[in-house]
Amino acid sequence: MRIVLLGAPGSGKGTQSQRLVQRFGIPQISTGDLLRSAVKRGTPLGIAAKDAMQSGKLVDDSIVLGMIRERLSQSDTATGFILDGFPRNLAQANALDAMLGEVGQPLTAVVLMEVDNVELTRRIAGRRSCPNCGTVYNIYSMTLGSDLRCTNCAERPALVQRPDDNEETVIHRLRVYDEQTRPLVAYYRGKGLLRTIDAQADVDAVTTALVSALSQPAEGTARRKRVSGKAPPKRKAPPKRKVAAKRKVATKRKVPTKRKVATKRQSAAKRKVAAKRKTAPARKTVARRKVGARRKLATSRGKRSASRSRRPARKSTRRR
Numbered sequence: 368m369r370i371v372l373l374g375a376p377g378s379g380k381g382t383q384s385q386r387l388v389q390r391f392g393i394p395q396i397s398t399g400d401l402l403r404s405a406v407k408r409g410t411p412l413g414i415a416a417k418d419a420m421q422s423g424k425l426v427d428d429s430i431v432l433g434m435i436r437e438r439l440s441q442s443d444t445a446t447g448f449i450l451d452g453f454p455r456n457l458a459q460a461n462a463l464d465a466m467l468g469e470v471g472q473p474l475t476a477v478v479l480m481e482v483d484n485v486e487l488t489r490r491i492a493g494r495r496s497c498p499n500c501g502t503v504y505n506i507y508s509m510t511l512g513s514d515l516r517c518t519n520c521a522e523r524p525a526l527v528q529r530p531d532d533n534e535e536t537v538i539h540r541l542r543v544y545d546e547q548t549r550p551l552v553a554y555y556r557g558k559g560l561l562r563t564i565d566a567q568a569d570v571d572a573v574t575t576a577l578v579s580a581l582s583q584p585a586e587g588t589a590r591r592k593r594v595s596g597k598a599p600p601k602r603k604a605p606p607k608r609k610v611a612a613k614r615k616v617a618t619k620r621k622v623p624t625k626r627k628v629a630t631k632r633q634s635a636a637k638r639k640v641a642a643k644r645k646t647a648p649a650r651k652t653v654a655r656r657k658v659g660a661r662r663k664l665a666t667s668r669g670k671r672s673a674s675r676s677r678r679p680a681r682k683s684t685r686r687r
């Protein structure tokens with residue numbers, strides 16, 4: 368299990384990481400805790416990170432990446448790890464991919480823990496932790512007693528509030544999360560690693576949801592699997608150019624409709640009539656010509672009978 372817990376400050380990444388440590392026996396790697404420890408010890412790295420942390424800004428990538436590389440090289444990470452608060456921007460996510468790629472140990476899951484801003488602010492304001500064991504408490508959601516002491520450690524040290532858990536810094540940290548860390552949601556979804564849980568509920572319910580999410584396929588991949596299991600995959604739409612070409616061919620091949628055939632026949636018949644009309648004289652002309660011809664005949668007959676009466680009668684050769 369190589370897991371990243373993604374979520375705004377106050378979403379419960381630290382608390383849930385501690386529960387996963389107990390459940391799966393893999394270490395939690397919190398860049399916030401590593402940085403706080405460096406600040407406390409006054410190391411050069413801590414001195415360099417202190418100002419950015421107190422104002423709610425992100426600490427320089429080179430510092431954080433150096434720390435992570437060193438931590439991941441330790442033997443307890445061989446069976447897996449839970450990254451809490453890292454990566455916090457795309458540059459860190461890319462660097463982490465490269466680092467894990469070098470050793471052939473890529474991430475196996477990224478869980479986004481979603482909580483609304485009102486609840487985030489309430490949780491951060493009420494957050495207290497043990498300076499000895501690091502256990503995180505919340506004065507609003509736990510019954511701690513009035514003295515606010517760690518119930519885990521035998522010496523029961525008094526709980527402390529983180530210096531950057533004040534209202535002013537919280538607003539800035541939430542803005543930094545929206546601008547720089549939230550783009551990782553799409554980044555990991557694109558890589559087929561993302562699971563999202565509602566982390567607004569009480570701690571136990573969130574742990575149940577988290578453990579269940581880790582055994583589920585990542586977002587997007589589940590849907591694809593279901594589709595391929597039941598319905599056949601959707602056919603890809605052909606490129607537009609091909610569609611246009613096919614349409615052209617179809618138009619050329621189109622069989623003429625009955626009406627079109629009839630219209631064609633009619634126009635052919637009309638053309639025939641028109642051609643006949645061109646060559647054949649009009650009816651009136653024909654009639655007139657006929658009358659003229661009859662008159663001519665009559666005239667010629669008249670002439671002939673007149674000439675016959677003028678001519679001497681031929682002797683009849685006919686025998687009677």
Ligand code: AMP
Pocket residue numbers: 376398399400402419420421423424425426427431451452453454455459531540
């Ligand atoms: P956290 O305990 O995760 O809320 O971190 C506390 C502070 O440590 C943040 O507000 C940052 O200033 C710094 N920090 C923790 N993790 C990172 C990181 N991955 N990149 C840059 N700064 C970080």
